[in-house]
Amino acid sequence: MEMLTAFLILVIILGFKLIQTLKPKTSSSSSNLPSYPLIGSILSFNKNRHRLLQWYTDLLRQSPSQTITVDLLLRRRTIITANPENVEHILKTNFYNFPKGKPFTDLLGDLLGGGIFNSDGELWSSQRKLASHEFTMRSLREFTFEILREEVENRLIPVLSSAGDGGRTVDFQEVLKRFAFDVVCKVSLGWDPDCLDLTRPVPDLFKAFDVAAMISARRATEPVQAVWKLKRMLNVGTERRLREAIKTVHVSVSEIIRAKKKILEIGGDVSDKKDLLSRFLAAGDDEEAVRDSVISFIMAGRDTTSAAMTWLFWLLSENNDVEKKILEEVSNKESLGLGLGFEDLREMSYIKACLCEAMRLYPPVAWDSKHAANDDVLPDGTRVKRGDKVTYFPYGMGRMERVWGQDWDEFKPNRWFEEEPNYGTKPVLKSVSSFKFPVFQAGPRVCIGKEMAFLQMKYVVGSVLSRFEIIPVCDNRPVFVPLLTAHMAGGLKVKIKRR
Ligand code: HEM
Secondary structure, eight states: OHHHHHHHHHHHHHHHHHHHHHSOEEOTTOSSOEEBTTTBTHHHHHHHGGGHHHHHHHHHHHSTTSEEEEOBTTSOOEEEEOOHHHHHIIIIITGGGOOOOHHHHHHHHHHHTTOGGGOOHHHHHHHHHHHHHHHTOHHHHHHHHHHHHHHIIIIIHHHHHHHHHTTOOEEHHHHHHHHHHHHHHHHHHSOOOOOOOTTSOOOHHHHHHHHHHHHHHHHTTOSSHHHHHHHHHHTOHHHHHHHHHHHHHHHHHHHHHHHHHHHHHTOOOGGGGOSHHHHHHHTTOOHHHHHHHHHHHHHHHHSHHHHHHHHHHHHHHHOHHHHHHHHHHHHHHGGGSSOOOHHHHHHOHHHHHHHHHHHHHSOSSOOEEEEOSSOEEOTTSOEEOTTOEEEEOHHHHTTOHHHHOTTTTSOOGGGGBSSOOOTTSOOOBOOOOTTTSTBTBOGGGOOTTHHHHHHHHHHHHHHHHHHEEEEEOOOSOOOEEOSSSOEETTOOEEEEEEO
């Protein structure tokens, strides 16, 4: 009897202790995220998994340090930050402690291999050196500009004219995606996929890139990572589709590389040697390394510019005063009727401000993660453990009052200028820290195609708006979907009217 009583007392004490430990505690860096022993924040996470962008943004706003820590059952701890000082620490000051890491490179490894976008350490550094050198060359800039002119004047404008004259509704996001794919393939491979003819199906390579990017990105959202690894091993479901898409990408790009090598072997002319592929081959890397490199460039450059421009065109349809100012800027440049020139584009600061403002609210890369190589402490005091996933969050940062002020939710290109631009004076763009606006990342791994991207986007926005009105036909507010690159759910359906 005594033994039984003692046992019951022990059970009651242990039960009490357990209940005490199961009381939710809030993590030190976040103010409102309940976390339980063993299961961490999995309950709140599951409740919000369909709206993670908004959930993280709300939590970051409430956090005194603009950083939150999310513990999930069976998953590595994730630290998410919208604090510019932390971002600077991760991307620059302690860069070597925050590589992409194996958990990230595993997700994209089947598609991108050891390409620049998906590698760390020496493998990344050697590719970065070579690519950075090429991107500073005037010859690559001129080559890109030639491609843009050809693609805009001979394809984009005629396609929009014919859609406008025929009164057809077009998906403008799809048009811009096809345009960007043509441009990035011509720059990277010296190969023309010719996607902009809307009456023809897109080439297999275009579809294969889409499928491969989407399924690779979805791997990251599996609650348990072992699930996609098992599906890959068994070659079933989405992993089977992924394998087929990757095969198409690898085989097509390898064929293009072999054809290019043949041309170069027999000498080729100057125009055959301007693309990135010829430049990488000239550096003497083997075929597989060159293949992985150029695939990384196509991946990085294909949907990012189209995403940014899609959101800008939609924002302009809601902000006619801003559109008018763009038209003023373009008409000043196009006064000789010769179209936009390279120098004109460099000077178009108002369109640049509009693009930055659109990307502040709708960044093409909504979040990006690194994995800590060693324990560390972030400038706001958040403790990082070796192996933690550390995410900087451009989408949330663009929506923080503490970063952008009370009017953060307004589309105001003027915030990018030193002073409100006045008629007749040349507006001067403010220098804004890339750690406060890490839309192109920042530090040693900052997007290598940033200048090329602005050139392309300015050219398209200026050339299209000076000729057409772009009128969205859907009244609902578009939905922002973050995957590897963010996009507008369902596209941007528009009517086109000649000016
Ligand atoms: C609006 C357009 C663009 C945006 C917002 C953008 C943004 C970014 C971001 C956030 C990263 C870092 C991603 C990561 O490390 O996980 C990145 C890397 C990169 N981007 Fe861009 N990008 C754009 C256009 C382009 C274009 C047009 C190209 C080239 C044709 C390009 C080439 C690259 C490359 C090669 C990297 C990898 C750099 C490295 O890891 O060293 N990007 N970009």
